[in-house]
Amino acid sequence: MTSAADASAVDTPRSVELVEHAPASRLALPDAVGRALAASDIVDATPDPYTPGHWLLRAGSKVGAVAVTAPGCGEPVTVRITPKVPIVRLFFLLGYSLDPSRSWRDGEVEVAEHRDLLPALAHAVERQVDRALRQGLLQGYQATEESALVVRGRVRESEQIRRRFGAMLPIEVAYDEFTTDIAENRILRAAVERLLRLPGIPRDVRRRLLHQRARLSEVTAIVRGQPIPDWRPTRLNARYHQALHLSRAVLHGASAEHGPGDLRIDGFLFDMNKLFEDFVTTALRETFHDRRHASGSHTARLQDAHHLDEASEIRMKPDFVLYRPDGIPCAVVDAKYKAEKRGGYPDADLYQMLAYCTALDLREGHLVYAKGNAPHAAHQVRHAGIVIHQHALDLDQEPTGLLTDIEQVALRLVNTPRV
Template identity: 40%
Template sequence: MQPVDGVIRLTETGRGSSCRVDLSADQARLLHESRVVDVTGGPKSWLIKSRSVVGVARVGDLEVWITPKISISRLLFLVGYSSNPDVWREGEIGLDEAAGLVPTVAQLFARQVETAIAPGLLRGYRTEHQSSYVMRGRLNVARQVTHHHGRVVPFEVEHDDYTPNIVENRFLLATIDRLLRLPGIGVARFALEEQRSAMGSLVDPWAGSLIPRWQPTRLNNRYHSALRLAEVIWRASSPEYGPGSVQVSGFFFTMWKVFEDFITIALGERLLTATRIGHVDFQYHCKLDDEDEVNLYPDLVWWSNGKVSAVVDAKYKVEHKRDRNGLLFQILSYCVALDTKAGHLVYARSDQPSSRFTVKHAGIELHLHSVDLATSSLDDLRRQLDFLADKVSGNQR
């Protein structure tokens, strides 16, 4: 079959996770090299299968829409929690998710921006620099000397303006522009265009490619939710080279990265809170061999009493027994390199009980733990993480 209007629709898992479509050789090559999806077959009919990317990705002249297996509110919670565990609450979203990931996020952002700016645009002091024949504010001696080489006029002056053209408003406006460039944002487009019109005459959008730094304060409290969601949108929509070597743009999350970040941050937080001793290292760099040739980077290392007590690695998918065996060898290498007797592999699955393997002649225990991200309540997800923290810390055998 042909992609409808250049769009290939998939689900992350299940029956809709693959489809057969007619593509040109160039289209198939670009999709394959992007690594957003798996591409096999040819020379005309190709089997397209989802990997671990969800959202909307533009690859060449095609769009790939991949629906996540977990709810959109849960996905945004996982992404947001990794950035700031103290402020993200799943229940705040409260939207109909049937429209899909991009329309839901756009609608949520439009609502949060409306809440933020309804009392009026936030204002603040911003230092302005300009050349002027009238002395206004302070003379910038350094700029005067370097720009005018001893001439008296014009003056290089700077002054503080109380203006809405501050980083918070500029960031929100730039995020609105990003969303308006995305395909399929649905009914949120009208609200975003109105907000763009209201802000555009007073605010210059943030022009940088990096997320701007803003400081949460009492004064900008009503902006906090919108700004934090703006950060999520920028991370998901920045034009970039995706998992492969082909430039990919759109709005998408790489689920293995979302899962890895969430598990390490949430587990590290619980280990420190529950035990109040020791410390954690993320992506800890160590060497496997005495010659220092083989580099290892376990996701989380738990230190207690001055030595490594446990090592943890998070993997989003463990689909086959051969995958499990390879990952167990990887955890074993971490344990050997760090001289610890406990290794833990954590993966996303709902139907797999925890298991333990004792390595012959070594006394090393390798633990497998599954975490159900799609569980019906956040309380249950928290209980799973508390149980996992007890296992890693040694409080529960």
Template identity: 35%
Template sequence: MPSPATERAIILHEYESCSADLTRQQAEVLQREKAVDVVPTAGGRWRITANSLVGTLDVAGVRLLIRPKIKPENLFLVLEPGLPPQAWGREPFEYDTTSNLLTSVVAFFARTIETTLARGVLRSYENRGESLISFRGRIDTAGQFRRAGVLVPMACTYDDFTVDIVENRVLRAAVRRALRVPGVAVTERGRLKRQLAALEGVSDVHVRPEAFDSIHLTRLNAHYAPALRLARLVLANLTLKDQAGATSASSFTVDMNDLFQRFVTQRLRSALRGRVEVLDEPLVHLGRDRRVPMSPDLVFCTARERIVYVGDVKYKLADNARGRSGDYYQLLAYTTALDLPEGVLIYCRGKGEEPERAVTVKNTGKRLIVWSVDLSGSVGQVEQEVAALAERICAGM
């Protein structure tokens, strides 16, 4: 008789625990995935405890769904802060119904890339080097000398106006990865196949998630940004592998700590554009002579690159809905090293949580502001929360 873990999904919220019937092999596989902690309990059962990772794991005959504390459509808002509010379609509500983040993200990605490529597949100039029968572009002098006097074919370098550029290679690699996900709706799979056809002529190469970081966004490729960010999420977080016995394993998990930090950074950068520059994780030093390096999550600079404010982003409050002592110590170190009178701790506020607003440090007078962003409201309300935070930061400069 199969265990309950194979008959139904185990559903958890982040940082929540539950008891489940698992085999030892299933428990070991889940523990290796690092999305949960699994420990044995009395009666042969296992206690599963989630951490900051949320998403879907379908491994070893166990389907584990870990949901965030924020509402489903706002998870998609945090996943891709570059999309406008009207971008939220059925996918968040499908996630609300099915709890399956894996297929919901694939559907979200499919529709985003469809909208992106509807404007046309991006082309750009790529430098090529080839040996050609007829001259093209410029002679590759070093390459030609290596040919030991042979005149034809000629070693040439030239600029080719092509679709085979890094932006399209990232999208194609993510589409191909998404097409391997089991359980994706037929309509979304059809969307992905159409976009794969639209990207014909783009090389099928292995693309690392870090390839997105090398892409310089300009006015020419800015419309690709949301699809590229989602492609990076797919490539970085979607795991597909074959297991023994012709079964497959798939998982898509994202770290809410990282997502919340990226969301706050990008939203503040947009809200404060033209007033101050927002830098994420710059290298600063606590001690003289560049000793004790550290990287605050956010620093705010004037046009003359003078740092006027500092912030640290923490997704989770302490259990008593107050800032943790270690977080205050960290922010105090940043304000001290940067010689600033004030800094801000930014938390994600859950239901019923209301942290302290400010702490004034004895003997120094430095003010450590605590500000929480409520992600439980509508998209418009979340935007208002971030706008209020931006104004508070300006007031403290």
């Protein structure tokens, strides 16, 4: 057995490479770093019971990179988690999560040259910001309230009385200023600065990001902790849409950034569970949206609230519910991106879907998984007359094939019988 002195002599890795849902890796780590990872819900981290100074790290469904800086450990330890699906496929799924309009999915985001998620994301954001700013910074009207020596816009009479007690100057005014300091530009700057703080950005991409930050230098920076401003897609800001969607992924993704005491964790992570759920439900909704325009038939709702019991005390929110024109549910879907167990998919998913079918008065329910070893299956529930389908989508295929598989699921949904 290795002694504590021997363990302390083992070099601490500056970079840890893990793969999503792969077996645990045994690594020498400072206890402060191991405990930080264990408490952060980034990876499963447990101390090795046989070798002091070593930890067992296992990645779950979160992918990306984080840097952990602990007191007395010198340089930060970077943990990189690689997704099982190719990066280009991951960005295709991300498109459905960010922009249901399909406007940026068709080859607009170049990521094929990168094998790691974070460099690919940084490269894609920089390219889209560059495209957005080629015609100069977007301008718009910004509502401004201030104290001034001359009247501009309108006088805020109540504020003038409350603050100035009858004095004539300065004057409390409100006006709309035509400026580049608008929400769209602030979001782009915040995303660029966020990426510049993250570990593992390639030098050439970092250099280009610094150039984009310089172009946005006159825009007000969003202080860490402040809410991200809202923006609405319009004809006037159309050239910004793709850059803003990707910036949203940077700013609102499952990121880790905190520092209790001298300990700091800083990084960016995608939750593949959420990404897969968003893809499946949004792709299905778009399929029925297109059919509705053609035939005026079904309506799809995501995360629609229902209740299991008559007293409406047990709430449930299926990922996807399809409704007939009369508003009655006709199909239910739950998306499950998870590692399957050796003998098939988890039984708990079947129990959950049985509850959905019972409460919605449906004879069939549909579970959609990322493809594993188990093929499509259908289970007849005893004494209930309910059939639960399990569909498997192969994410490592061309987008056209993946969307064809979604179409096949949609065809089964419209034919779901009621009890």
